[in-house]
Amino acid sequence: xxxxxxxxxxxxxxxxxILAASIVPLCAFAADAxxxxxxNLGGSGGWDYLSVDAAAHRLYVTRSDRVLVVxxxxxxxxxxIADTNGVHGVAIDSQSGKGYTSNGRGDNVTEFxxxxxxxxxxIPVTGHNPDSILFDAATxxxxxxxxxxxxxxVIDVVSGRAVAT
Numbered sequence: 001x002x003x004x005x006x007x008x009x010x011x012x013x014x015x016x017x018i019l020a021a022s023i024v025p026l027c028a029f030a031a032d033a034x035x036x037x038x039x040n041l042g043g044s045g046g047w048d049y050l051s052v053d054a055a056a057h058r059l060y061v062t063r064s065d066r067v068l069v070v071x072x073x074x075x076x077x078x079x080x081i082a083d084t085n086g087v088h089g090v091a092i093d094s095q096s097g098k099g100y101t102s103n104g105r106g107d108n109v110t111e112f113x114x115x116x117x118x119x120x121x122x123i124p125v126t127g128h129n130p131d132s133i134l135f136d137a138a139t140x141x142x143x144x145x146x147x148x149x150x151x152x153x154v155i156d157v158v159s160g161r162a163v164a165t
Contacts, residue, residue, distance in 0.1 A: 039075030041068055049089035049132070053099075056114065060090040060099070067101055069117060079117040084110050091135040091142055093157065100142045100157075102133035109133070109144060109155060125153045126165040 045064035052059055052072070059070040060081075067081040067090060086105025092114070093099070101110040102125075109123045109130060127146030130153065134143050141163070142155040154164040 037075065039070065041070065041077060043068070048087070051090040051092060053092050053094065053114070055094060058114075060092075062087040062089060062101070081110065081112050081117050081119070083119065086129070088131045089133040091133045093135045093137070093142075095137065096157070098157065100133060100135065100155075102130035102144045104129040104131055104147065109142060111157075111160065121160055123155055123160050124162065125155075126162045127151045127153050 041061060043063060045066075048062045050059060050061055054072075057072045058078070059072050061068040061070060062084070064087065065083070065085055067084055067087055068077050069079045069081065070076065071078050081099075081101060084101045084103045084106070086103055087110075088102045088104050091100045091102075094114070097114045098120070099112050099114050101112070103110060106122075107125050107128055107130065109125060111120045111123060112118060113120060125144055125146065127144065127149035129146055129148035130144035131147040132145040135141075135157075136143060140157050142157055144153045144155070146153060151165055153162050155161065156163045
């Protein structure tokens with residue numbers, strides 16, 4: 001047998017063993033996991049991105065023109081963020097107590113108070129159809145990734161203005 005081939009076979013079997021050793025603990029962990037929770041939220045419209053604020057025990061569920069806010073302890077809807085035309089996602093800034101929604105059909109972002117869920121301002125986006133959204137704590141900016149214009153908008157959260165595309 002070719003010595004190079006034997007080394008290849010040995011290496012291959014070693015990789016399989018490492019992979020198997022990695023998967024077994026994951027399977028054991030999954031077996032001990034609690035049963036998944038299931039909450040019927042009802043209402044019309046599908047949903048897009050889900051966002052979790054673990055510290056506040058809140059799950060944000062985007063529903064076309066509004067965001068349902070669910071208490072993760074009991075699955076009850078604790079409020080709604082209304083008038084979010086074509087909402088896709090929610091970004092959380094826990095430090096300032098603000099949240100942001102990406103409103104695709106509105107070409108804007110809604111800033112809201114995390115405690116009261118009241119809209120504080122609506123910020124125009126320079127791109128079209130803001131979809132995915134995130135908050136960057138280091139730069140104090142919100143980023144939207146715009147589906148139709150194939151670009152990203154950077155919003156300064158202090159001024160509430162788009163500062164870059």
